[in-house]
Amino acid sequence: MHIFLGSACHPTMIAIKPCRALLRPPSCSRLKACRRLYHSYEHHRTPPFPPTESRILSAALSHVPTHGFTTAALTQGARDAGYLDVSTNLFPAGPFSIVNYHLVTQRLALANDAPSTDDVLNNVSQNIKILAFRRLHANKAIIHRWQEALALMATPAHLPTSLRELALLSDELLFLAGSTDVTSSWYTNRGGLAAIYASAELFMTTDRSKDYVETEDFLTRRLEEGEEIKTFIGGVGSWVGMQAGALIDGLRTKGVWI
Amino acid sequence: MNTASALRAVCRPALCQQAPICDFLAPRITQWRSRKRYASIAISSTSPKTEPTPEILESESIAKRRRPLSKKQQQFLDSALRVNQAGELAATLIYTHQTPPITRLHPHLRPLMHHMYSQEAGHFSTFNNMLARHRIRPTAMYPIWTAAASTLGWVTGLMGREAAMACTEAVETEIGGHYNRQVRVLLSWIKKMEDEGEEVGEEMRDLVSTLKRIRDEELEHLDEAVGEGAKDARPYELLNRVIRSGCKGAIWISERV
Numbered sequence: 001m002h003i004f005l006g007s008a009c010h011p012t013m014i015a016i017k018p019c020r021a022l023l024r025p026p027s028c029s030r031l032k033a034c035r036r037l038y039h040s041y042e043h044h045r046t047p048p049f050p051p052t053e054s055r056i057l058s059a060a061l062s063h064v065p066t067h068g069f070t071t072a073a074l075t076q077g078a079r080d081a082g083y084l085d086v087s088t089n090l091f092p093a094g095p096f097s098i099v100n101y102h103l104v105t106q107r108l109a110l111a112n113d114a115p116s117t118d119d120v121l122n123n124v125s126q127n128i129k130i131l132a133f134r135r136l137h138a139n140k141a142i143i144h145r146w147q148e149a150l151a152l153m154a155t156p157a158h159l160p161t162s163l164r165e166l167a168l169l170s171d172e173l174l175f176l177a178g179s180t181d182v183t184s185s186w187y188t189n190r191g192g193l194a195a196i197y198a199s200a201e202l203f204m205t206t207d208r209s210k211d212y213v214e215t216e217d218f219l220t221r222r223l224e225e226g227e228e229i230k231t232f233i234g235g236v237g238s239w240v241g242m243q244a245g246a247l248i249d250g251l252r253t254k255g256v257w258i
Numbered sequence: 259m260n261t262a263s264a265l266r267a268v269c270r271p272a273l274c275q276q277a278p279i280c281d282f283l284a285p286r287i288t289q290w291r292s293r294k295r296y297a298s299i300a301i302s303s304t305s306p307k308t309e310p311t312p313e314i315l316e317s318e319s320i321a322k323r324r325r326p327l328s329k330k331q332q333q334f335l336d337s338a339l340r341v342n343q344a345g346e347l348a349a350t351l352i353y354t355h356q357t358p359p360i361t362r363l364h365p366h367l368r369p370l371m372h373h374m375y376s377q378e379a380g381h382f383s384t385f386n387n388m389l390a391r392h393r394i395r396p397t398a399m400y401p402i403w404t405a406a407a408s409t410l411g412w413v414t415g416l417m418g419r420e421a422a423m424a425c426t427e428a429v430e431t432e433i434g435g436h437y438n439r440q441v442r443v444l445l446s447w448i449k450k451m452e453d454e455g456e457e458v459g460e461e462m463r464d465l466v467s468t469l470k471r472i473r474d475e476e477l478e479h480l481d482e483a484v485g486e487g488a489k490d491a492r493p494y495e496l497l498n499r500v501i502r503s504g505c506k507g508a509i510w511i512s513e514r515v
Contacts, residue, residue, distance in 0.1 A: 183396065
């Protein structure tokens with residue numbers, strides 16, 4: 001489970017060889033851990049991070065507003081948690097581990113105050129909006145540093161993990177909002193929501209309005225547009241289906257052997 | 259006495275400081291140690307009298323251990339339920355498209371076709387609910403299976419009663435075997451859980467009983483199809499082989515994507 005010293009790379013080495021650090025593939029153990037599987041209600045989920053890593057990373061996250069998503073924040077976090085500076089070797093991905101920790105913990109935190117079952121039945125799209133905005137609000141404390149995180153997420157080495165995390169987030173949002181679509185729209189729903197959420201997140205980094213009202217408006221508009229497109233495509237599909245059915249029935253009544 | 263307590267007071271902070279470093283330098287050791295400690299508690303049959311015994315531990319359902327499903331088990335359930343949904347989707351579509359041509363030539367088959375269709379529709383909605391509830395991804399080949407199953411149903415329907423029944427026979431043989439394998443695997447898990455004194459849980463019991471019921475209904479369709487003259491289909495061997503290998507391929511793909 002532990003990514004340990006053997007494969008690790010000291011922060012100074014990352015500074016010396018930035019290219020190699022950037023192009024290194026992400027740690028596959030973390031990727032596998034993120035794979036979504038059969039969700040059981042009777043068996044507890046294992047925590048996403050081992051206790052040591054989680055202590056260091058949560059302490060490091062509190063240093064992000066001052067130090068940004070940097071190795072310095074990671075080192076400060078390790079010190080705060082009572083470990084040696086060298087323990088940042090636990091994280092071969094460097095500052096990206098802080099980003100990943102934030103993404104994973106905030107995604108899982110959504111489930112804690114999810115809408116109750118009555119609300120779930122009422123309005124899925126409303127629930128999606130509430131949940132997505134709640135998730136955006138979780139970025140508030142570090143929003144002035146979030147562009148650094150976005151840059152880290154977009155590096156080739158971390159892109160697969162970030163995309164995977166985005167996909168898991170949109171899956172989580174739809175599940176908690178009570179979406180029960182299990183046809184091919186399962187894929188379009190998730191893809192569309194992921195795109196909308198990512199653009200809203202980017203919008204929020206430049207939003208200076210009070211309580212991020214503009215971000216909320218932006219998110220609402222995008223979700224409404226998505227809903228419209230979905231209704232339109234659904235309408236076209238059912239129209240074509242009905243016409244085809246009517247045509248075949250008509251031919252059958254005329255005695256055509258089909 | 260005094261010296262001992264003083265010594266302990268000196269030692270304690272040192273130990274506390276050491277623990278996280280130890281934990282960091284050699285996590286395997288500390289983890290191993292803690293796991294071992296846990297195991298000895300779980301195995302021990304007598305408990306010291308001084309220990310507090312909250313009532314919650316006495317009740318039957320919580321007293322038993324419940325181990326989380328392993329990654330392999332989750333993966334198995336994930337792909338098995340995905341295949342089941344795809345299979346039931348195909349079955350409902352096959353019956354939907356077979357019914358009009360068949361019932362026009364053989365009106366006496368109307369109740370049978372309706373009965374088989376409504377059972378398949380019930381299975382389909384069962385698996386749809388299961389997928390949504392357990393957060394399982396539907397197969398990415400959904401539109402392709404939809405088109406393929408509709409075509410298969412329509413073509414065999416046009417070929418006549420015997421060909422349609424041969425199609426039902428071939429499909430139900432494959433899907434029945436698929437359900438049978440699942441039930442066997444789940445029963446072996448349950449047996450293992452019971453042997454190790456773990457609680458099986460309502461979820462697993464429900465799943466097995468649902469799968470058993472659905473499998474029996476599918477095999478019933480198989481018998482009915484044979485009774486309606488499936489073996490009299492003209493190129494019976496060919497139809498049977500082609501449809502069965504198609505089903506096998508579809509199951510193989512749906513397990514993966």
